[in-house]
Amino acid sequence: MSLASERAAIRAGVTNSRTSSGAAERRATGQRIVAERRGESVVEDLNRLQRPARTVRTLRSVPAVGGVPALRGRGSYVAPPPATGGGGIASPLTETNYALREFHDSRYFTTVDGIFVWQIDPPKKFVMEDANGATVEQIFAEPA
Numbered sequence: 001m002s003l004a005s006e007r008a009a010i011r012a013g014v015t016n017s018r019t020s021s022g023a024a025e026r027r028a029t030g031q032r033i034v035a036e037r038r039g040e041s042v043v044e045d046l047n048r049l050q051r052p053a054r055t056v057r058t059l060r061s062v063p064a065v066g067g068v069p070a071l072r073g074r075g076s077y078v079a080p081p082p083a084t085g086g087g088g089i090a091s092p093l094t095e096t097n098y099a100l101r102e103f104h105d106s107r108y109f110t111t112v113d114g115i116f117v118w119q120i121d122p123p124k125k126f127v128m129e130d131a132n133g134a135t136v137e138q139i140f141a142e143p144a
Contacts, residue, residue, distance in 0.1 A: 090131035100127040104142045 035041055102125040109118045126138045
């Protein structure tokens with residue numbers, strides 16, 4: 001007989017011995033351990049001794065709601081502050097005088113090779129007039 005056939009015979013013998021009684025016994029033991037861990041048998045045993053009485057809870061009573069008697073109200077009236085000015089700028093905005101423009105200090109940008117230089121004058125303030133004739137000033141922050 002070869003080694004492989006001996007091993008196959010041993011495996012078959014062990015499998016037959018376990019399947020006859022061991023598998024069902026192990027399964028039952030596992031289920032018993034789980035039941036003990038959950039405490040199912042303890043609860044059943046205590047309930048067999050004495051069933052807990054059910055408590056009946058009732059809703060609290062709410063007083064009946066009826067009509068509310070009429071009362072005279074009181075209060076101090078505070079008048080809102082008077083309006084100061086209009087409700088904003090009426091468009092369109094029109095620049096009437098270019099000479100009223102103001103600019104921040106000039107900025108110079110040079111190309112990497114130094115051949116070209118651009119001068120940029122960032123705007124500081126524009127003075128315009130709205131459709132109602134009111135003066136509107138737009139003030140700009142100095143660029144970083």
